[in-house]
Amino acid sequence: MRPNLSLLVPSAVLLALAVYALTGADPYLLSVLSTVLIYAVATSGLNLLAGFGGYPNLSQATFMGVGAYAGAYAVNTLHWGFWAVMVVGPLAAAAVGAVVAVPLLRLQGQYFAIATLLLGVVFTTVMQNEESLGGSLGIGGFTRPFTDSTGWFLFLLAIQAVLTGLTAWIAGRPLGRHLDALRQDESLSESIGIPVRRRKFEAFVLGSAVGGLAGVLLANNSFYVAPDLFNFFESFLVFVALIVGGPGTVAGPLLGAAFLIGLPEAFRFAQEARYLFMGVAFVLVMGLAPDGIVGAASRLTQRSRRRSPRPATIREPSREAVAVGPGQGDDHA
Amino acid sequence: MLEADGLRRHFGGVKAVDGVSFTVGEREIVGVIGPNGSGKSTLVSLLMGNNRASGGSVRFAGRDVTRVAPHRRVHLGMARTFQETRLFGDVDATSNVTLAGTEAGRGTDAGQLATDCLAFVGLDGIEGAAVDDLTHLQQRLLMIAVALASRPSLVLLDEPAVGTAGEELSRMIDVIRRIPAERDCSVLLIDHNMRLVMGVCERLVVLDFGKVIASGPPAEVREDPRVIEAYFGAEAV
Ligand SMILES: Nc1ncnc2c1ncn2[C@@H]1O[C@H](COP(=O)(O)OP(=O)(O)O)[C@@H](O)[C@H]1O
Ligand SMILES: [Mg+2]
Numbered sequence: 001m002r003p004n005l006s007l008l009v010p011s012a013v014l015l016a017l018a019v020y021a022l023t024g025a026d027p028y029l030l031s032v033l034s035t036v037l038i039y040a041v042a043t044s045g046l047n048l049l050a051g052f053g054g055y056p057n058l059s060q061a062t063f064m065g066v067g068a069y070a071g072a073y074a075v076n077t078l079h080w081g082f083w084a085v086m087v088v089g090p091l092a093a094a095a096v097g098a099v100v101a102v103p104l105l106r107l108q109g110q111y112f113a114i115a116t117l118l119l120g121v122v123f124t125t126v127m128q129n130e131e132s133l134g135g136s137l138g139i140g141g142f143t144r145p146f147t148d149s150t151g152w153f154l155f156l157l158a159i160q161a162v163l164t165g166l167t168a169w170i171a172g173r174p175l176g177r178h179l180d181a182l183r184q185d186e187s188l189s190e191s192i193g194i195p196v197r198r199r200k201f202e203a204f205v206l207g208s209a210v211g212g213l214a215g216v217l218l219a220n221n222s223f224y225v226a227p228d229l230f231n232f233f234e235s236f237l238v239f240v241a242l243i244v245g246g247p248g249t250v251a252g253p254l255l256g257a258a259f260l261i262g263l264p265e266a267f268r269f270a271q272e273a274r275y276l277f278m279g280v281a282f283v284l285v286m287g288l289a290p291d292g293i294v295g296a297a298s299r300l301t302q303r304s305r306r307r308s309p310r311p312a313t314i315r316e317p318s319r320e321a322v323a324v325g326p327g328q329g330d331d332h333a
Numbered sequence: 334m335l336e337a338d339g340l341r342r343h344f345g346g347v348k349a350v351d352g353v354s355f356t357v358g359e360r361e362i363v364g365v366i367g368p369n370g371s372g373k374s375t376l377v378s379l380l381m382g383n384n385r386a387s388g389g390s391v392r393f394a395g396r397d398v399t400r401v402a403p404h405r406r407v408h409l410g411m412a413r414t415f416q417e418t419r420l421f422g423d424v425d426a427t428s429n430v431t432l433a434g435t436e437a438g439r440g441t442d443a444g445q446l447a448t449d450c451l452a453f454v455g456l457d458g459i460e461g462a463a464v465d466d467l468t469h470l471q472q473r474l475l476m477i478a479v480a481l482a483s484r485p486s487l488v489l490l491d492e493p494a495v496g497t498a499g500e501e502l503s504r505m506i507d508v509i510r511r512i513p514a515e516r517d518c519s520v521l522l523i524d525h526n527m528r529l530v531m532g533v534c535e536r537l538v539v540l541d542f543g544k545v546i547a548s549g550p551p552a553e554v555r556e557d558p559r560v561i562e563a564y565f566g567a568e569a570v
Contacts, residue, residue: 181421181432187383188419193407193436193483 004249004294005171010164013254014157021153030149036254036261037156038217043241043253043260044163045210049203050239051247052176054183056109057204059116060211060238062123063093065230067212068219072133076141085142086216093212094205101204105197108186120232127227138226142219156217160254163210168250179203180248244285246294255293259285334359334519335487339389340379342372349375351543352389357487360513362520364530364551367540368563373523374416376540377491380521381413382406394486407437412485414476416492416523420464426475427451427460430482437483450478453515454508470501477508487519488512494529502529509533531555539563 021030046060067089074080074088100119107115128136146152170176178199182189190196219225237260245256263281267274289296335357342350350372357363365373378384380391382403390399398406421429430450434443451457454474459467467475473493480488494505510533512520524530530537530551537554539547541563547554554560 177432177435180423184421184423185419187415188421188479190383190403191381191407191413191415192433192479193404195402195404197402 004246004251004298005168007164007168007250009294009297010251010254011161013251014161014164018154018157021150021157025150025153027149030153032261032265034149034153034156034221035218036257037153037160038214038221039238039241039261040160040254040257041156041163041217042211042214042238043245043257044160044167045207045214046238046242047167047247047249047253048170048175048179048207049200050207051242051249051252052171052179052183053200053203054247055200055203056113056239057116057207058113058232058235058239059119060207061230061232061234062116062120063097063208063211064215064218064234065120065123065127065225065227066096066208067093067215068225068230069127069133069215070212071216071219072139072141072225075143076133076139082144082220085220086213089216089219090209090212093215094209097205097208098201101201101208105200105204117232117235120230120235124227124231127230134226136227138224138229140224142223144220152221156221159213159217164250164254167253171250175199175202183248240282242292244282244292246292249292249294252292252294259293334361334394335380335521336392337376337380337389338392340376340386340391341388342375342379342384343387348543350379353538353540353543353545354389355538355545355548357519357521359486360517360519361536362509362513362522362534364522364524364534364537365540366523366525366527366530366537368525371540372543373525373540374491375543377413377489377521377523380489381411383413404436407483407485410484410486411489412480412483412487413489414480414491414493416495418469418472418476420472420475420479422464424464425460426456426462426464426467426471429464429475430478433479433482441484443482446482446484447478450481451475453481453511454478455504470497470504473497473505474508481512481516481518484516485518487521489521489523491523492525493522494524494526502526505529506532 017033042060042064046057049055050057070092071085071089074085080088104112104115127133133139144152146155178189178194181194182196182199186196215230218229241256241260242252243256244259245254246252263278264274267277270277285293338354340350340353353376355363365376367373375384379386382398382401386399390397392398393406393409393411396409398409401409421432424432427447430447431443434441434446448457451459454477456471456474456478459471464472477490477493490509493509494502497505506529509520509522512518522530522534534551537548537551538545539554539560546563547557547560
């Protein structure tokens with residue numbers, strides 16, 4: 001059983017954030033935290049295929065872009081309202097995801113990574129040249145019902161809370177279990193009866209839809225979208241957030257997004273050099289916690305819980321058990 | 334049970350499997366032998382569907398499965414192990430078996446199946462051990478337990494005894510020999526270890542350069558001049 005699927009930590013964090021927002025938060029901090037939540041949504045979507053499934057998907061910002069621009073089109077051309085836009089963004093991202101998933105999921109490892117990265121290059125190039133949607137300058141026109149920043153923040157918080165619960169739920173369902181298995185060995189997985197292709201497809205499309213949702217939220221957060229918000233570097237950063245937070249865990253996306261958004265804010269004084277600080281921080285975190293913040297935390301708590309790390313006798317008695325026959329292997333207990 | 338008919342698979346110019354036909358009957362142990370690179374592993378992948386056939390057909394339990402996805406073949410009653418050691422490394426030994434039992438256990442409780450299959454291969458006692466902490470033989474036996482956890486009626490074993498000798502090999506031979514009667518399951522056994530296939534198989538199929546060059550009872554095949562030249566000859570060099 002994977003130890004990192006607990007809802008305890010993320011629930012506590014989300015609750016603390018709600019209390020903070022309701023008890024007169026600092027407006028600047030609240031706006032930073034809103035952005036953290038939006039990227040936590042994006043990272044939660046990525047967590048399915050990249051986290052549980054282990055596929056290096058470098059296109060999550062692209063799907064945020066598809067959602068955001070679908071929203072921009074719906075608002076400016078079709079004059080749709082906020083709630084319709086909230087639906088159309090994820091749907092558009094899911095549709096694009098379903099189409100590109102078929103060729104992309106034939107690839108693995110670095111080839112998959114490169115192909116997803118190129119998807120982002122294509123998308124930003126297209127949007128930069130699409131004058132009806134603002135070209136490289138971007139486009140606005142977004143309106144939202146949550147006009148005060150506290151209400152908007154709580155709305156974002158509620159969405160991330162739902163996604164956190166959804167992640168924990170999926171982890172225990174066949175989809176989560178199968179992604180977990182195929183991350184470890186795809187051929188073995190299909191050879192024990194797991195529908196590998198279908199699960200990867202579901203994870204990609206569902207993850208894209210959640211990415212599209214994050215894109216719509218980002219657009220409504222700043223009332224504005226531009227192609228550069230969704231370029232391949234942004235996709236890469238969302239991926240880094242997942243790796244830092246803890247891929248395939250429930251709390252990982254939230255913690256990773258805090259790292260992704262919080263650190264550049266903390267190093268704001270350094271201006272352009274803040275990405276250098278981020279890089280250094282990334283190397284430090286990965287050095288201390290190769291399986292992300294959640295992994296490190298759960299290893300620490302487990303160490304204190306069980307004294308001896310592993311029965312050192314397992315190798316020898318088991319060898320005897322094999323040589324002698326069944327029923328002899330329990331003498332080392 | 335299993336019928337391969339004219340199976341072919343080409344990799345560029347390499348005819349890895351080139352028109353292979355044979356059958357495996359119910360609760361029969363059939364061996365496939367042949368020198369390295371003769372197409373044995375490719376044949377297993379074609380039979381299981383991990384690799385797509387360039388030609389020919391596979392019938393299983395009276396049904397054409399040539400275009401059926403591998404995971405569906407598992408649900409129809411086929412299972413396989415790999416030549417290389419493949420296990421789920423992030424979970425413990427028992428969970429490896431439980432995982433397979435959960436997917437295709439056909440209603441049997443997965444935990445029960447796991448206990449049962451581990452006992453069958455003689456691994457009761459390793460329960461919570463990490464896969465990396467197992468000996469090579471234990472890992473190879475665990476792979477068989479994983480394959481049997483889907484309660485197959487045919488299991489394809491690709492060089493299960495690779496890297497074992499002496500007493501370890503005897504242990505492996507014993508497990509394989511007990512599969513038909515105790516698991517109600519046919520076996521297609523790939524190996525080039527003579528002691529293993531001669532001791533266990535009722536029938537042998539000999540591959541060379543992707544083609545069947547001989548087939549029949551082990552004693553007969555052993556005397557076949559083409560086999561002596563292609564296989565035993567090659568091994569003696
Ligand atoms: N995926 C592959 N791509 C290219 N050639 C392959 C591939 N798999 C196997 N081959 C070739 O097919 C032939 C048969 O290989 P294999 O089935 O592994 O033989 P065996 O298991 O009998 O040793 C070899 O020449 C091997 O190089
Ligand atoms: Mg082989």
